Amino acid sequence: MEQKSFNANQLKIIAILSMTTDHLLSVLFPNYPMDWWIILLHIWGRLAAPVFWFFIAEGYHYTHNWKKYAGRLLIFSLIGHFAYNFAFGISFIPFRASVFNQTSVIWSLFWGLMALAINDSRKLKQWQKTILILGITVITFCADWSCIAVLAIIEIGQNRGNFKKQMTGMMLWVAVYAIVYAAFINPVYGMLQLFVALVIPLLKRYDGERGSWKGANYFFYIYYPLHLIVCGVIRMMLYGNISVMVG
Numbered sequence: 001m002e003q004k005s006f007n008a009n010q011l012k013i014i015a016i017l018s019m020t021t022d023h024l025l026s027v028l029f030p031n032y033p034m035d036w037w038i039i040l041l042h043i044w045g046r047l048a049a050p051v052f053w054f055f056i057a058e059g060y061h062y063t064h065n066w067k068k069y070a071g072r073l074l075i076f077s078l079i080g081h082f083a084y085n086f087a088f089g090i091s092f093i094p095f096r097a098s099v100f101n102q103t104s105v106i107w108s109l110f111w112g113l114m115a116l117a118i119n120d121s122r123k124l125k126q127w128q129k130t131i132l133i134l135g136i137t138v139i140t141f142c143a144d145w146s147c148i149a150v151l152a153i154i155e156i157g158q159n160r161g162n163f164k165k166q167m168t169g170m171m172l173w174v175a176v177y178a179i180v181y182a183a184f185i186n187p188v189y190g191m192l193q194l195f196v197a198l199v200i201p202l203l204k205r206y207d208g209e210r211g212s213w214k215g216a217n218y219f220f221y222i223y224y225p226l227h228l229i230v231c232g233v234i235r236m237m238l239y240g241n242i243s244v245m246v247g
Helices: 010-027 036-062 065-088 105-120 126-140 149-160 163-184 187-204 216-239
Strands: none
Touching: 010 036, 010 065, 010 187, 010 216, 036 065, 036 149, 036 163, 036 187, 036 216, 065 105, 065 216, 105 126, 105 149, 126 149, 149 163, 163 187
16 A cells, blocks of 8 residues: 555646646636536546645755756746636736736746745745745735645645655645635635645655656646647637636
8 A cells, every 4th residue: 555656757647637627627617617527527626736736845855956947937937827817818917807816826836946945045044034935925825726835835845754744734725725715716616625635645655756758847838838728719719708717
């Protein structure tokens, strides 16, 4: 039962399939439908985000140049902003209609990496680190998965080597997100966020290896905006230029 069987590439492929399913459902069946099979597929879609959080922390640990890594993520977040907003019919200019879902989760992944670097800084005092991370939570609140993605990345990164503590910290922040989502957007889909917990057995079986496919990261950089553009085209064909997601 404790045999490790998933490398990083395999887990990322699972996340990509999960993410694609979730995004297509949001375009094909907007406005939070209550059909049991749609909800079930959205539950499958909860596997994606925590896998990416986990590997931001892993990437930070293994990278030889975290600044170069952060630069790639920043560029990726800018491309992802336009692709994500086009996919779901959200204005490219933030805050025109809402404070929620104003940009993609990549914005939070970038700042999650920055938060890990801030925590490890020897030049900053603890009070300075606290203020900077609080500032990061403010500027990432508007993204998909909000600042919860940043806080989950911090929990995973700071507690590396203690899987139970990593997952406990992550799930506590996901619970906060579920409560806010349920209160301000949709109660059923808010509680649905808690099914992130289904990813824990998969991450537990991570073998610590990247996998033989060296181009996996670049594949994701290309696939992420490309699949969102396809979602946007489908949205336009089905509904015209309207929003299909809160935001």
